[in-house]
Amino acid sequence: MSKLRKVIKLYCQGQSKLQISATTSISRNTVKKYIRVFSGLKTTWEQINQLPDKELDELFCKEPEAIVDDRLLPLHDFLKQQEKRLRQRGVTLLRLWNEYHAQYPEGFSRTSFYHQYNLWKKRVHPSMHMAHKPGDKMFVDYTGEKLQVVDADSGEVKTMEVFVAILGASQLTYVEAVESQRVEDFIGCCENAVRYFGGAPNAIVPDNLKSAVIRSNRYEPKLNENFEAFADYYGMAVLPARAYKPKDKALVEGAVKITYIRIFASLPEKLSTSLEELNARIRALLEVHNRTAFKGRSYSRQEQFDEMERAALQPYQKNVLNVGPHQ
Template sequence: SKRVNPVMHMNHKAGDKMYVDYAGKTLSIIEKDTGEIKEVQFFVAILGASQHTYAEASMSQQKEDFVTSVENAMRFFEGVPAAIVPDNLKSAVIKSSRFEPTINETLADLAEHYETTILPARAYKPRDKSLAEGAVKILYRRIYVHLKQKQFYSLEELNQQIWDLLDAHNHKKLTGRPYSRYELFIEDEKQKLRPLPQERFEIKYQSFATVMQNGHALLSQDKSYYSVPYQYVRKKVKLLYTKTTVEIFYKYNRIAIHPRNYKPYDYTTVAEHLASTHQFVADWSASRFIDWANNIDQNVADYIIQIIESRNHPEQAYKSCLGILNFEKKVGKQRLINACKRALDFRIYSFKAIQNILENNLDNAENEQEEEFDLPNHNNIRGKNYYK
């Protein structure tokens, strides 16, 4: 078919900008099990030139969800625009904890991964801005209204419905024009988008640690340990981690990379990292003591975790753990459980405390002696907050 060029009215350069925004009004889904109504966000992305549009519901406007939505939009358009223009997102100002990169760093990383640019909101002409807002308004009329009257029990179910309505929207002829957004996109814009990278983007978080005597660094977010080559013992290192991977850097060199392990107090160890003179005793790991304690009782496990957390190095705690858990054989399970309960109330975490409670029969709740009895006050044991 012959294209009538003057009719193809394009204010924007093809492949140039993708505008992203959230609708002011939220949608909702119903939790199947609880019947609780959860608010969900309505995300919209629109290509400047063809006005081809993508939309989806997501759980929040926080950066993890925002970045995923922006990615989903590019995957939907099957290409990367020269720039992404976020409109004044809440995500841009959500305060970061010390583990979290700011939204700006995250967006910069996303842009680098997709080889595009982020144009800060408001830095472009107000006339452009109306494009994303206009898209939100039209979608509101065409999609939103249909969704409001229905009940959805999952994000997937809601999105399926959104995408069906979206498809109709993109294929509908533009007002007073003989072509649709989709036709305009295929004709003019699709080939101007750059190809997508194969891998999806993963947010990188960072954390710092001093390598312990046993050649492992602590990822404080998960409380799990990762080995590094032995020469880095006592050195300060930086951990950069994603959902799946933990990389460890000393100065600017990467010295180790591991799959991320979410199990607290667990060790992820590469045998080559350990010096032959100091093969770390892998059996003596915190998770082993916690599992053992859990098999006795929740209170015992809580106490063992407190012991491990109150020491600077887990190894300092292992002897205490071993001693405490061995009391089960000597005094029986119930007395050990009661002693741990007592010590948890006193907030004193040591082998000696449990030993004193048992020797003085303070594990017996009826025993009134406790008023005169002083548990050892271990000033040499620094509480876990000391090290923060």
């Protein structure tokens, strides 16, 4: 007996979905799907059992026919034009629906608009589940892989860490090679990122790096005093990413992956002869990355930053802290 038949038979015998799932080793969601289809057929177990396996599979496993709705194309065009506005302060989905309804009075109702928006967002931004407000957060981390420089005189090859920072709303990215993850190098990189962005966000989110967080705690993490002083100096709160909460650091992890593709893989095979030369090469590739249009979009990170996030940042202090290397 196929597992599908067994699910229907056990259901007709009065067993619960949980019991059926355990007995057949089929996930509860699949069990629920089979039972939902069976209930909708308004038939009996005896009639179902008479069908050959092929017909049974077609009946229970076929994909639902796509429903074509003439209102979808105008809605998607509207959302594509307005998506960046939702990241601006004070702009809500209700306000967006009011504008949509005024423009398309025969369009979707408010509830359907919300539902279609969520479907559209998942399709367009499948990995972005968090909405970030302009000027709100800067996420920072180091790449797992490292880069190398070779001393022109001695031929000694040195390994360099690679720091990555990304702004939440615009996704403008900063990348820098540095000698270590020591606190002075880490703070220096964070400050260089602030200077590159031209301003400081409201908060900085490190991934529990030892240079930033001495002891991780869900409610009161103990921060490195020098790093905390640096953040205070620029008016930034420190919000360490929570352990076992992948969404807290998804954005910077995505930036690290893109760094591998667009910077690491694009560097010349010949090693740089100094850290300064390596960072000059990185900066050139970084500019290309930030000015390349998002996939499926007509605008880039730089354009999005200029339009919606630059003005939301806090002006950074002109006097420079002597906490680390500055390129």
